[in-house]
Amino acid sequence: MDNKTIPLSVPNLSLDILENIKETIETGWVSTGGRFIQEFETKMARYVGVEKAIACQSGTAGLHLALRVLGVGNGDEVIVPTLTFIAAVNPVRYSGAEPVFMDCDSDLNMDMEKLEEFLENECHYIDGKVINKKSKKVIKAIIVVHVFGNPVNMEKLIEIKEKYNLMVIEDATEALGSYYLKGKYAGRHCGTIGDIGVYSFNANKILTTGGGGMVVSHNNELLDKVAFLSVQAKTDPLYFIHDEVGYNYRMTNIQAAFGTDQIDRLETFIETKINNYNLYKKVIADINGLSLLSFRNDTRANHWFYSVVVDKEKYGMDRDELLLMLNENKVQTRPLWGLIHKQKPYIENQAYRIEKAGFYEKNLINVPCSSNLTSNQVGIVLEKLNCNLNKVFS
Structure with a gap:
């Protein structure tokens, strides 16, 4: 893009970050180990108001890990918005499940009235499970996206979640820094209200590490499982024992070196x-x-x-x-x-x-x-x- 073009959304980077990058090079910690990863996780957790956060390779990877640790798998269904970037939905397929699409409201977010109407009229609720009348499959979870950083009506969504015993994944990949001022969740950040929240640090996001993502939850057991799966599920890392299928989803130290500077700004x-x-x-x-x-x-x-x-x-x-x-x-x-x-x-x-x-x-x-x-x-x-x-x- 030439210098005269006004770009849509580009990174806001500072040369102050060079000291961090220099350290990763001098120490050799440029891959998935190094101090900046933990520092960035700590800063993110503090900023959004949770006890801990787990860095990962992308927002998409974070959503895949979230679905996995919540037990979504083959034969299940997940309710998703149709108005979003496709990366919010593809992880449902990675998990062996199928998406059911919902309309948007005037905020561009998932329409909560239609969601409730669908669950009430198009599903059975039997023994704590939501069964889709059409497909006969179990609906396990809802993925909501805070589109363009505009917060979803989480009060209504959590009411629906509790009524139907569904899990909620917050795709907050566009909403880092968005939080509620009024109501039950006043002071709470997007991504910290559902069962699991996911952020993205892609180059066009408000904070960037070039790529990368972060998973948060108030359930530390879920986060421990996310961390375990993100590094190839090493049950015994010394002897390379793997009791589960894991993923190469860890953030690199050089990416986190960007993040620790970016979050301060x-x-x-x-x-x-x-x-x-x-x-x-x-x-x-x-x-x-x-x-x-x-x-x-x-x-x-x-x-x-x-x-x-x-x-x-x-x-x-x-x-x-x-x-x-x-x-x-x-x-x-x-x-x-x-x-x-x-x-x-x-x-x-x-x-x-x-x-x-x-x-x-x-x-x-x-x-x-x-x-x-x-x-x-x-x-x-x-x-x-x-x-x-x-x-x-x-």
Whole structure:
């Protein structure tokens, strides 16, 4: 990408990290051992308010490990959103289970009313197990995604979880730094309320280690199992005894060296994202045919991605025309993900009353939102969105 292009979401890195990287090279600890892994785990646990956290190779690996330690396996089903990145769903298949797709609400998160309706009308609850009437399979768990950092209605979800004896995995890969301000979970971070939570540190995330992920839980036995499985399930590491099938899912020390620096700057990143979101919001409110999706006002969302909905009749061009125009003008934007229940690997899977997600798939774009995005760059994006504005910022 050339220097004149305003990117969608790129890492915010500092040369201060070089001392950490230098240490990994000088000591030789560049792989899956070394002090930075434990330091990063400790800092993450402290930041999100749990006793311990387990670093892993990616958010996807973390979700796979979560499903494994919760006992999801062959013949089971897991309820998932259709509106999310496909990496949230693929681990269900890795586990030998099948996904059942749910619609989104106006926050882009899983629709809790439809979820409850599905469990009540389309399932039997027998001897503490949820049986899907259509497939006759046991539904073991729900994976919810805090889409674009906007927190899910966890109060309602936990009510449903307890009513139907289901396990909840929080995909908080986009929501590090998002937490609740009101209600039962006031002060609790996304990822720390369900049975297990998973974070991602991919290059476009609010905090990056180049790759990598983190698994958290208030159940330390589950986390011990995650750690065990992530390093090839070594029952006796000295004599290479393995009583279970494990995975090469551990984070590297050189990745963690990035993370220990990045997490110290996380609140600054979030502050910038919120400020830039508010700049967008002020101007887009006056652009006929465009609307900027809001974040829940009973939460402190990390504002990871900004979503603009396009009304063709009022704006004069549709979402795809706007997408093409912006990218041609060196403003990197992207459409929403293709809905997963329509993707080839999952087209035969059950999808329950998918309605609202299709609207957002057709009409939503994401605009630049990096944590090092300047107000001048926001102004340039806004000028492209509204050609009638001569100058957004002085």
